[in-house]
Amino acid sequence: METVFRFEGPESFGAQYKASTAYNRVGTSVSWAHVAEPPASYAMKFKDGYTNVEGTVNKIYPVNNLYKNGTVKNDLLTKIITQKFIAQTPWLPLEAWSDHRRLGLPFFENPAVENPLVAMPALNSSNYMTANIKFFPQRLKYPSSLPASNAKGYAQAVNFLGGEDGTLTPLWWAKH
Known part of the structure; x- marks a missing residue:
């Protein structure tokens, strides 16, 4: 069959x-x-x-x-x-x-x-x-090379975040 x-x-x-x-x-x-x-x-x-x-x-x-x-x-x-x-x-x-x-x-x-x-x-x-x-997650972390290549700019960017350089730190425009 x-x-x-x-x-x-x-x-x-x-x-x-x-x-x-x-x-x-x-x-x-x-x-x-x-x-x-x-x-x-x-x-x-x-x-x-x-x-x-x-x-x-x-x-x-x-x-x-x-x-x-x-x-x-x-x-x-x-x-x-x-x-x-x-x-x-x-x-x-x-x-x-x-x-x-x-x-x-x-x-x-x-x-x-x-x-x-x-x-x-x-x-x-x-x-x-x-x-x-x-x-x-709220954002991507800054590139790991940034603190060594532009320490002043990195410090300024982290300061603008108002928190640590982490994925759970909201961007300035996304604060709740």
């Missing part, structure tokens, strides 16, 4: 993807016509690694209060920036970073934090489910 494999082609996958009304883990769907906001939570299936027992847990969608004070998760701009992020990853990370700094999109859920991070004291176990501008 002959086995026939039917290949539907990438265009059918693309059509299915573009028509999807399923929400991702932060509450955004793909379909352009589907702008209904997600419910407060969603059910997630899991399998216990110790007992092999399957179960379900309700997960709450994280709140992105950086974009429209957390009231919107599934509007057209959110869809555009999410698709732009997917399209340019991993080739244009600075573009995604700029979009995120400018708009608060795409929304990134913070990882669980069990212990405070030394280099990021603002992020801790009590606030990791919130979006805060202090949790994301």
Whole structure:
């Protein structure tokens, strides 16, 4: 008996993807016509690694209060920036970073934090489910050659920052 494999082609996958009304883990769907906001939570299936027992847990969608004070998760701009992020990853990370700094999109859920991070004291176990501008890099550090090649200019630039030459120090125009 002959086995026939039917290949539907990438265009059918693309059509299915573009028509999807399923929400991702932060509450955004793909379909352009589907702008209904997600419910407060969603059910997630899991399998216990110790007992092999399957179960379900309700997960709450994280709140992105950086974009429209957390009231919107599934509007057209959110869809555009999410698709732009997917399209340019991993080739244009600075573009995604700029979009995120400018708009608060795409929304990134913070990882669980069990212990405070030394280099990021603002992020801790009590606030990791919130979006805060202090949790994301604000700028690129000055080149490491600058202090040796232009110490006076470097000192002046750091003084204008109003803080250390670090990635979490906001630029003068981005102070909150």
